[in-house]
Amino acid sequence: MLDQLAAHLRRNPRISVITGAGVSAASGVPTFRGPKGLWRNFRPESLATPEAFHRDPKLVWEWYNWRRQVLSEKKPNRAHEVLAKWSRRFSDFKLITQNVDGLHERAGTQNVIRFHGSIWEVLCLKRCEASPSRWWDETVPYPEIPPKCPYCGGLIRPGVVWFGEGIDQNVMRQSIEALDCDVFFTIGTSSLVYPAAALVHEAKARGAYTVEINVEATPASEQLDLALQGAAEEILDEIDRNL
Ligand code: NAD
Numbered sequence: 275m276l277d278q279l280a281a282h283l284r285r286n287p288r289i290s291v292i293t294g295a296g297v298s299a300a301s302g303v304p305t306f307r308g309p310k311g312l313w314r315n316f317r318p319e320s321l322a323t324p325e326a327f328h329r330d331p332k333l334v335w336e337w338y339n340w341r342r343q344v345l346s347e348k349k350p351n352r353a354h355e356v357l358a359k360w361s362r363r364f365s366d367f368k369l370i371t372q373n374v375d376g377l378h379e380r381a382g383t384q385n386v387i388r389f390h391g392s393i394w395e396v397l398c399l400k401r402c403e404a405s406p407s408r409w410w411d412e413t414v415p416y417p418e419i420p421p422k423c424p425y426c427g428g429l430i431r432p433g434v435v436w437f438g439e440g441i442d443q444n445v446m447r448q449s450i451e452a453l454d455c456d457v458f459f460t461i462g463t464s465s466l467v468y469p470a471a472a473l474v475h476e477a478k479a480r481g482a483y484t485v486e487i488n489v490e491a492t493p494a495s496e497q498l499d500l501a502l503q504g505a506a507e508e509i510l511d512e513i514d515r516n517l
């Protein structure tokens with residue numbers, strides 16, 4: 275199975291990939307739905323929302339401050355490395371990630387499409403006139419929680435897409451462009467969070483050969499051309515060694 279896939283990849287097809295939290299699991303980054311996904315008994319679904327932020331910005335920022343601290347000590351794993359290598363090897367390679375952790379970028383992947391934004395970006399909550407629309411901020415930990423906008427002194431918020439928020443138009447346009455490809459991989463995602471979960475089905479409808487890599491079956495598995503069950507860092511490594 276894997277050598278057939280590798281043979282196909284050797285013909286330099288147009289490849290698009292969407293990744294989720296499972297790709298970072300081997301780096302020690304907890305997935306949301308796994309047993310280690312909880313923080314002080316809060317569910318991510320109850321913290322990563324505009325309502326939670328308006329109710330208690332300090333609590334939500336404490337969670338992000340903690341996640342940023344955890345992430346700052348993590349390193350890309352073999353899954354990130356193989357995908358970074360492929361981004362240079364294949365002439366038409368696009369990577370969409372639902373992850374906000376920055377590990378694809380740190381592994382050297384070119385042109386990452388950050389579907390849900392980045393935990394390393396922030397923006398002024400009021401989008402004050404003096405501030406850029408968003409900016410990179412790697413402060414860990416913040417000396418004061420919640421951190422303040424350096425331009426107006428108001429609140430800033432993480433540059434991530436919260437539950438109930440829409441996807442940035444530009445990011446959506448780039449993601450839709452990525453659907454026209456020959457092979458579409460969906461890797462380490464539970465395929466439960468929409469609209470991200472819809473992308474693989476749309477790619478298949480447009481004629482792509484669709485491949486899933488996940489440690490367990492997902493709602494998408496049965497509908498795709500090939501569902502490979504196992505760890506992303508192991509399966510990607512094996513495919514890469516066959517190339
Ligand atoms: P999820 O937690 O819902 O699902 C993770 C999936 O990864 C599961 O299906 C699990 O079976 C699979 N998995 C676990 N270990 C794996 C491995 N080693 N190899 C392959 N698969 C493995 O995550 P999601 O689907 O990405 O959706 C949750 C949302 O939460 C996303 O929008 C994302 O932005 C956010 N999130 C991001 C991070 C991060 O940036 N690292 C971490 C947690 C959640």
Ligand code: ZN
Nearest residue numbers: 398402423426
């Ligand atoms: Zn401001």
